[in-house]
Amino acid sequence: MSDNGNDVVICGGGVIGAAVAYYLAKRGVRSTLVEANTIAHGASGYAAGFLSPPKLEHLRSPMAAILEQSYGMHGPLADELQQDSGIDYRFAWAPSPIVACSEEDALDLQAAATEVEGARWIEADELHDISPLIDPGPRGAYLGRPTGQLDSYLYTRALVAAAERLGSGVRMGRVTGLAGEGDRITGATLAGGETISADAVVVAMGPWSAEAGPWLGAAVPVVPLKGQILRLRPNRDLPLAGFTEPGGDYLMLKSSGLIYTGTTEERAGFDAQPTRAGHDTIRAFGARHASGLAAMEVVQHTACLRPLSPDDRPIIGAVPGRPGAFLATGHGRKGVLMSPATGAALAELIVDGQSAALDLAPFDPGRFAAEGVT
Numbered sequence: 001m002s003d004n005g006n007d008v009v010i011c012g013g014g015v016i017g018a019a020v021a022y023y024l025a026k027r028g029v030r031s032t033l034v035e036a037n038t039i040a041h042g043a044s045g046y047a048a049g050f051l052s053p054p055k056l057e058h059l060r061s062p063m064a065a066i067l068e069q070s071y072g073m074h075g076p077l078a079d080e081l082q083q084d085s086g087i088d089y090r091f092a093w094a095p096s097p098i099v100a101c102s103e104e105d106a107l108d109l110q111a112a113a114t115e116v117e118g119a120r121w122i123e124a125d126e127l128h129d130i131s132p133l134i135d136p137g138p139r140g141a142y143l144g145r146p147t148g149q150l151d152s153y154l155y156t157r158a159l160v161a162a163a164e165r166l167g168s169g170v171r172m173g174r175v176t177g178l179a180g181e182g183d184r185i186t187g188a189t190l191a192g193g194e195t196i197s198a199d200a201v202v203v204a205m206g207p208w209s210a211e212a213g214p215w216l217g218a219a220v221p222v223v224p225l226k227g228q229i230l231r232l233r234p235n236r237d238l239p240l241a242g243f244t245e246p247g248g249d250y251l252m253l254k255s256s257g258l259i260y261t262g263t264t265e266e267r268a269g270f271d272a273q274p275t276r277a278g279h280d281t282i283r284a285f286g287a288r289h290a291s292g293l294a295a296m297e298v299v300q301h302t303a304c305l306r307p308l309s310p311d312d313r314p315i316i317g318a319v320p321g322r323p324g325a326f327l328a329t330g331h332g333r334k335g336v337l338m339s340p341a342t343g344a345a346l347a348e349l350i351v352d353g354q355s356a357a358l359d360l361a362p363f364d365p366g367r368f369a370a371e372g373v374t
Helices: 015-026 064-085 103-115 124-130 152-165 206-216 276-289 291-295 332-352
Strands: 008-011 031-035 092-094 120-122 141-143 147-149 169-172 175-181 184-190 195-197 200-203 223-233 242-244 250-253 259-262 297-308 315-318 325-329
Touching: 008 015, 008 184, 015 031, 015 152, 015 325, 015 332, 031 152, 064 147, 064 152, 064 332, 103 120, 103 141, 120 124, 152 169, 152 332, 175 206, 184 200, 200 206, 200 332, 206 223, 206 297, 206 325, 223 276, 223 332, 250 276, 259 276, 276 291, 276 297, 297 332, 315 332, 325 332
Parallel strands: 008 031, 008 200, 031 169, 200 325
Antiparallel strands: 092 147, 120 141, 175 184, 184 195, 223 259, 223 297, 242 250, 250 259, 315 325
């Protein structure tokens, strides 16, 4: 790495770019984080901030290692990062059973509970004891390891603040291209024509990372996946707990004192506006399990855009044929969860030329060129 003060330019001030900046700074590498709006402006600031343990289908997939590693990193990171940054981002653990919605669900979840370490099947009475919001019913639930929860906005800010304390910087501006010498990428160009030079450039712009495809001459096939969330004010005391459906819809009381519930999955382009249809969809999910929600006030209704890749796996690594260029995007609904493993692995790749902690082969940006994806 050079001595020009800009060893790495990171394009994008969301949770993934912030995690890369933090883990580079921990290795003594300075970066400049470039953000067009504000830090944690998009999904990173509005995400529910739930850190679920991997489910059985994940443990059988190429996602197993990154999900398991990230889940294990968040607890120790909370102590370290809050000290490094001075920001308390309200990290906590809480139970979040997966509720069986049908007899078929019950059979599948009971089977999964026998195969996943730390998981068990619970009957309806224990489910209600754990999550009193759930109406009494005939079916039980899969109870796995606890779900972590945090304030995603404060967490992203903490990553950036800690990186700044260690010598990195933040620059407000819109990246409009990449600079290079031959095939090598040597910096990022901002609106207005200024170029920030660096030894390496990381594109971590969420769904907007697709804009970098023409700059790199490589496929960056991410699209926005819209998700809406309702935040409700409880009308009685409740434990720090929640529940999910097998499909991923969730409800949980957070340490902020609000109930978070959602989320939709919509292919709506870059439209990030909350809708009445989204509100009604989320309310219908709640009504299936917790009739008491109907009397609770909605204090905030938000929508955000998550970056989704064609194979539902993140895109992490060096861009083939473009030395100095790296991608970190495509994390879908699990960007906050996967941020520490992503940041640490990419920092290793940039500094050491390889990642020792995590096999990045399943997330190689070059896989799309091999499959003919554009």
